[in-house]
Amino acid sequence: MSPMLIGLLLDALQETLFMVGISAALGSLAGVPLGIVLVVTGNGHILENKPVNRILGAVVNATRSTPFIILLIAIIPFTRIIVGTSIGTAAATVPLTIAATPFVARLAEASLREVDAGLIEAAVAMGASPWQIILKVLLPEAWPSIVAGLTITVVSLIGYSAMAGAVGGGGLGDLGIRYGYQRFQPEVMAAVVVVLIILVQAVQSIGDLIARKLNKKVKA
């Protein structure tokens, strides 16, 4: 492998990590609370509120059903407002974050729903406020499962970030398309795929390890 190719790969990897890192972090910060709201406002839950639940659910579904490549282009004006430009790696983090948020929200919602209703009831019986139930019962109990969901999110974002090349976002996917496909250099394409496989493998392993460490439901 030529030193130039290694240099290209490292730069692209860095861009991918930047895009995925930022959007995963922001997407989680927005998505997990959104997932909490979706759960606690649900039917029979501690802060049942049908209108809020329906509206949020509809917004989440709408975002989730928009193909990422369309979302990427459709929100270009919004991206310009946020980062000042619609081209480049930083610009690509905006649609990635917007795609990640409802994704995380639905996964977190599923995890939080898994928390045994008996635990919530016990906390209510002990005089816990809704806020205390969220912070001291729902989140700690669902954490291992939420972490597993965040791992899935990161892996999906690695895939999405490949499309960010469409807005000049750079990254591994962009490198593979430009050199491997457009310049007929299949070895670049192959190298990109290998790096992506290793990256996804690493993310999945780390995520599994953290989830396992957090999970106290199985005997140590």
Place this chain on the structure above:
Amino acid sequence: MIEIEGLEKTFPTADSPTAALKDVSLSIRRGEIFGIIGRSGAGKSTLVRCINLLERPSAGRIVVDGREISALTGAALREARRGIGMIFQHFNLLSSRTVFGNIAFPLELAGKSKAEIAREVLPLLDLVGLADKRDRYPAELSGGQKQRVGIARALASKPSVLLCDEATSALDPETTKSILALLQDINRKLGLTIVLITHEMPVIKEICDRVAVLDHGRVVEQGSVFDIFTAPKTDITRGFVSDVIDRALPSGLMERLRATPVTQGNVVLRIVFTGPKANTPVIAEVVQRYNVLLNILQGNVEYIQDTPYGNIVVEAVGSPQAVQEAIDHIRSNNLRVEVLGHVADAHRAVA
């Protein structure tokens, strides 16, 4: 301690509202262990959950320790709930917290400092016998140990009432006994009022002072455990009692038993001893004074709330007149005698 007046609970369903509780009134005294027994679906779980308002009653009043719980909402209700501990059939422990963390949970909710929490949790660990398990997670504990954590957690906020929702139903008989012994110990040591829901009559017999029998959302019978056991008034209660005290006659005897006197036959009697009378030597007196021989066919003595309750079935061998005198004598001693029927005398038949 707990006054329940005219409690009604109706659940809305698709076709028609279902009444889970109908006009339930109970008065539970301070420091007693009060049992509520019923078959599944009788409404007992709904009833106990109304006491801390996990279920809001459709009508009626609930007063706990002088405070009308059923009138409270929001922060005042949360505050009142801290005075009512609860344990559950499936323990409901937080899997992400250690034993210590679970017991500390209600104290954290009440905003206590770390030092205060440590000071209060450690004696509770000793009380329930889990001092060596403080850093274990629930998944590492047995069912009985989990329920002990549940009990310690319920006691942490120093409640005046402990509600037990089928607390031993998921445990094996031996563990059930040890958990019941712990509850009784706590009741005596701390003077805690305990309300216990169960479908198992042995649990009631083991530790309760008084009991209410719930059927289809109504209290059909209530009273001291001894009275309910020795003189059940309804079929449902008799059914529960027979889980503990089997009064069915052996099948061989049932086949020989006739409703009308048999020539050359004997009378079969059931004699029930309750309370202090169980210790009087009435049988010996009858044999000596009336020349009636008593052949014991079946018998047992149960101790309910430390009071003996004896139940024997005898074949009385003697002249009809002597047997009648013997029956009158036993009755005059305030024991219950029931004529079950007549049998041919096995010995005379052979002779």
